[in-house]
């Protein structure tokens with residue numbers, strides 16, 4: 043063994059190198075406060091390793107980025123852990139950078155002859171922040187997408203070069219494949235390459251000038267190994283434990299719904315950029331002053347940082363530097379607090395966050411069945427449970443309600459003036475319609491002209507006069523009519539009551555309960571009122587939404603129901619989605635369905 | 637005089653510090669690579685999904701008398717996260733062979749993968765236009781100078797009611813034995 047190492051040493055000089063690495067002099071002995079630099083190297087190496095493994099499974103394009111990250115996060119073995127480790131270590135790095143910077147300035151380690159080393163450090167700081175920024179977009183989820191749009195938008199307002207810079211970063215007119223390939227190349231290749239080069243320079247210069255001892259020295263000088271190594275290792279371990287704690291606590295990093303330019307999102311940058319975001323919201327930076335907040339202020343801060351080694355040569359200068367950094371930290375902390383506090387107390391924002399969370403969960407449920415090649419976004423766009431309420435809120439809720447709200451849980455400004463459609467097609471809904479107390483009430487036709495129509499009159503005046511036999515036949519008729527809808531939720535009931543339904547169908551055509559006087563049903567009956575054949579079925583409902591004034595339905599007696607299909611207010615697809623949603627037809631995973 | 641704390645001799649202390657540094661350092665070094673290895677090895681956990689039967693056609697669409705009929709085979713294709721239903725994966729010839737029995741032959745020529753044609757008529761047979769191979773209705777090679785190394789590939793058939801289900805598979809061309817691809 044020894045001869046093997048000798049052989050290596052003879053050819054590489056490894057012993058001397060190792061000796062130099064391990065026996066660097068630590069003036070004044072090992073101290074905990076010297077560990078920050080090592081923690082950063084440690085974190086960066088975690089990022090390189092986890093990043094490379096993530097790379098093995100990541101696919102940068104707008105139809106595959108989210109999908110591959112979904113697969114890592116939710117399907118692959120330990121994928122969530124790997125991704126979470128990468129995510130939380132990135133956060134830790136930002137914090138450690140700040141600590142390292144503070145320690146260097148407090149200890150005066152930036153003064154001559156260590157200026158160049160300080161500058162490489164500042165560059166490293168910027169590069170790491172750039173890593174965060176580029177990495178945030180890669181999952182191509184709503185969160186990363188919108189936050190990054192804000193960032194590139196800010197780059198775009200830089201005078202003169204802004205638009206060109208923005209275009210170059212985005213890679214096209216708008217976000218898409220090339221934004222991802224560019225961000226990915228920056229994130230996984232160019233920036234880390236730069237960081238490695240600067241770390242080498244940084245460590246080389248650090249070794250060249252030696253460690254800056256915190257005065258007064260507490261102990262005699264000692265070599266780096268083992269006392270300082272031990273301290274560094276313990277601090278790194280503590281950092282790792284914190285990272286693991288956060289990783290386990292939130293089961294890895296979040297993955298929002300896939301990026302969708304057509305769906306608004308409560309965009310916020312990562313927490314360590316929040317202060318910038320909040321700063322730009324300050325009234326001083328309104329309008330044309332935005333450029334000052336977004337570009338000028340950060341530039342000034344950078345200039346001060348770069349000038350610090352010069353300023354630090356005098357005692358006052360050093361004090362100024364310290365004061366400046368503490369003030370910056372203070373401002374950043376308060377702006378961050380302000381931003382978080384504002385969001386916490388903004389019910390609208392909170393509701394948006396909840397909605398976004400819900401969509402993220404929904405798309406992951408849907409993705410379990412496989413994702414079409416058009417991307418996971420298609421899953422959400424074709425999902426009645428996701429789209430139905432939105433379409434309803436936009437188009438139907440000015441008159442109708444769904445369980446008292448607009449479909450999304452909100453309250454439209456106009457009062458309810460047409461029926462509440464929760465459970466439309468079901469036996470309960472129909473029974474309510476045939477309740478003399480309810481038909482002209484707010485939940486059914488109270489707000490419509492139909493409240494004065496023949497049907498309402500029939501329910502209010504004739505039905506109460508029905509004798510027992512008629513009442514029983516009406517009950518059968520309603521069960522049969524509800525069965526026409528073929529609701530998923532009622533499938534078992536309908537199956538059980540098949541005989542009853544057959545009876546009821548006869549009654550709907552017969553003369554005992556008078557439906558046929560006005561309504562057609564499977565070819566029989568008068569057609570003054572809407573045709574009840576297939577009432578509430580997908581076909582019936584989509585046709586009705588398309589054109590309620592069609593003679594199959596209300597004809598001229600239609601009140602205010604727009605012809606959504608005929609007048610091209612909604613596409614066939616949208617009408618289908620809202621109909622499916624009203625009818626309770628959407629994907630339910632097998633395990634939950636049972 | 638007794639001191640309450642006697643510091644351990646420097647050598648022993650040094651040894652402990654060294655040992656602890658190495659142990660902790662090892663732990664630090666191991667976490668990220670191990671997490672990565674799990675993800676890297678994930679494909680080993682996935683079952684291959686080959687060998688499922690797919691519906692190809694119905695019995696009624698097959699001519700009587702044993703003439704062959706070509707059917708496209710559509711399968712649900714899974715590519716990691718993408719699932720695409722009804723992807724064409726190949727074609728088969730189906731023919732009746734006796735009461736309630738169907739034979740399925742992969743329409744790809746075992747020589748170099750051209751599509752073979754069915755030649756109806758008195759002497760029904762299959763013919764590959766690329767290098768003139770003839771195959772019998774059972775798939776066996778007919779012409780002695782055929783370059784094909786083996787007969788047409790027969791595929792397992794299952795009748796479910798009147799539906800014909802085939803376990804579709806492609807085999808490597810140009811070799812004597814059937815090797816699934």
Ligand code: FES
Nearest residue numbers: 745747748764767
């Ligand atoms: S490919 Fe069929 S004979 Fe050559």
